[in-house]
Amino acid sequence: MSSSPQRFAVASRRVVTPEGTRAAAIVINNGKIEAIVEREAVPAGIPLEDFDGLVISPGIVDAHVHINEPGRTDWEGFETATRAAAAGGVTTLIDMPLNSSPVTTTLAALEEKRAAAEGKCWVDVGFHAGLVPGNIEDVELLLDAGVCGVKAFMCDSGLDEFPATGEREFRQVLPLLAKRRVPLLVHAELAEENAAETEIRSYADWLASRPESFERNAINLLRALCAEYLAPIHVVHLASGPLTSHFFWAKQDGLPLTVETCPHYLHFYAERLEDADPRFKCAPPIRRKEDRQRLWEALIAGVIDTIGSDHSPCPPDMKHLASGDWQSSWGGISSVELTLPIVWRGLRTQIIPFARVAQWLSANPARLVGLADRKGRIAVGCDADLCVWNHEEEWTVVGEQLQHRHKLTPYEGERLRGRVKRTYVRGQLAYDDGVFPAGPIGELLRRPLTN
Numbered sequence: 534m535s536s537s538p539q540r541f542a543v544a545s546r547r548v549v550t551p552e553g554t555r556a557a558a559i560v561i562n563n564g565k566i567e568a569i570v571e572r573e574a575v576p577a578g579i580p581l582e583d584f585d586g587l588v589i590s591p592g593i594v595d596a597h598v599h600i601n602e603p604g605r606t607d608w609e610g611f612e613t614a615t616r617a618a619a620a621g622g623v624t625t626l627i628d629m630p631l632n633s634s635p636v637t638t639t640l641a642a643l644e645e646k647r648a649a650a651e652g653k654c655w656v657d658v659g660f661h662a663g664l665v666p667g668n669i670e671d672v673e674l675l676l677d678a679g680v681c682g683v684k685a686f687m688c689d690s691g692l693d694e695f696p697a698t699g700e701r702e703f704r705q706v707l708p709l710l711a712k713r714r715v716p717l718l719v720h721a722e723l724a725e726e727n728a729a730e731t732e733i734r735s736y737a738d739w740l741a742s743r744p745e746s747f748e749r750n751a752i753n754l755l756r757a758l759c760a761e762y763l764a765p766i767h768v769v770h771l772a773s774g775p776l777t778s779h780f781f782w783a784k785q786d787g788l789p790l791t792v793e794t795c796p797h798y799l800h801f802y803a804e805r806l807e808d809a810d811p812r813f814k815c816a817p818p819i820r821r822k823e824d825r826q827r828l829w830e831a832l833i834a835g836v837i838d839t840i841g842s843d844h845s846p847c848p849p850d851m852k853h854l855a856s857g858d859w860q861s862s863w864g865g866i867s868s869v870e871l872t873l874p875i876v877w878r879g880l881r882t883q884i885i886p887f888a889r890v891a892q893w894l895s896a897n898p899a900r901l902v903g904l905a906d907r908k909g910r911i912a913v914g915c916d917a918d919l920c921v922w923n924h925e926e927e928w929t930v931v932g933e934q935l936q937h938r939h940k941l942t943p944y945e946g947e948r949l950r951g952r953v954k955r956t957y958v959r960g961q962l963a964y965d966d967g968v969f970p971a972g973p974i975g976e977l978l979r980r981p982l983t984n
């Protein structure tokens with residue numbers, strides 16, 4: 534293991550600050566950004582590394598990662614997931630309350646998870662709690678313990694120990710969350726009561742089994758509850774393009790209703806997936822090309838707030854690739870390492886400033902999880918969390934070269950754009966072009982309490 538000097542500077546012609554991108558040097562002192570100055574103004578005697586034309590963006594804050602440790606570490610674990618994060622320019626990730634065992638629905642489970650993560654994280658890691666029927670008192674304790682958000686499912690989560698919740702539980706928890714200004718993160722799919730269960734044999738069956746109306750039902754209820762309680766509600770992994778308008782109007786009304794989409798909804802589309810195997814199974818399903826277009830438009834318009842990877846691994850045999858069994862295949866796509874090049878590839882025909890991308894990937898998710906005072910921006914006083922990347926490099930994904938535990942990926946062979954070269958976590962060199970010099974220096978984060 535090696536560490537970066539306590540006081541040093543990095544420079545580039547493309548330093549991405551909240552005000553825009555410019556040539557600058559970032560002076561780092563003891564893990565914090567001490568100053569942002571002209572390259573020539575770096576005080577003599579301070580070691581300076583000049584990255585020339587490479588982009589220096591704020592480290593990515595991925596607020597949606599399923600690490601599955603403890604209990605399902607054979608699916609994914611803190612070591613592999615956080616190394617993958619570092620390789621992808623992610624400097625902070627927030628772990629979801631499932632599919633670990635136990636799920637993070639009690640204080641004891643959170644403590645068990647923190648103990649499991651201790652000393653195994655290559656980047657900084659925070660935790661979301663889970664809302665399930667009957668655990669409202671546990672949620673209070675979890676909030677006191679500094680969880681970053683509270684996650685709920687309005688449909689089957691896939692785990693018996695993490696049952697769905699609905700209006701009844703939301704009415705219990707939202708006053709609490711309004712007071713503390715902590716978001717309820719919701720998997721927003723709500724089936725009609727008479728929805729028929731059909732057999733899933735193909736991608737088309739999967740898509741048809743979870744229509745846009747499920748997302749609409751859920752979002753309608755959440756928007757009404759958000760207006761009633763004025764509590765922050767964050768819809769995770771929006772897949773349906775037309776539903777972006779709900780968030781536009783909610784923002785017009787000043788409601789604290791925010792929304793995330795995921796790289797797979799911005800990259801793939803159903804017309805390409807007619808013969809797809811279950812690597813592409815995720816919920817909600819990847820929808821039509823037109824949906825993808827609407828999601829991009831909503832991002833660019835500032836209507837979609839964040840992009841989270843929804844990194845959700847499982848052992849390869851649970852994908853049932855040999856039999857192509859869509860019905861029993863586990864859903865989830867692992868891409869914590871690929872968010873930036875997927876998003877940047879998607880923007881290849883557009884002129885979108887780096888600073889806008891940094892809002893979706895860093896600043897907005899940092900604000901969502903209560904860490905904006907130190908994460909998500911290249912600004913004086915913030916943690917020196919940096920992603921140094923080549924925005925022009927195009928490359929092809931080889932699953933075997935990815936860092937997360939299981940290499941099966943729907944991105945195999947996909948051409949992406951933008952390649953992470955270095956990742957600094959609080960000034961320490963977490964990733965350097967294929968190696969991980971700093972070691973497991975990740976801190977376990979707590980959301981500061983609001984009074």
Ligand SMILES: [Zn+2]
Nearest residue numbers: 597629843845
């Ligand atoms: Zn998820």
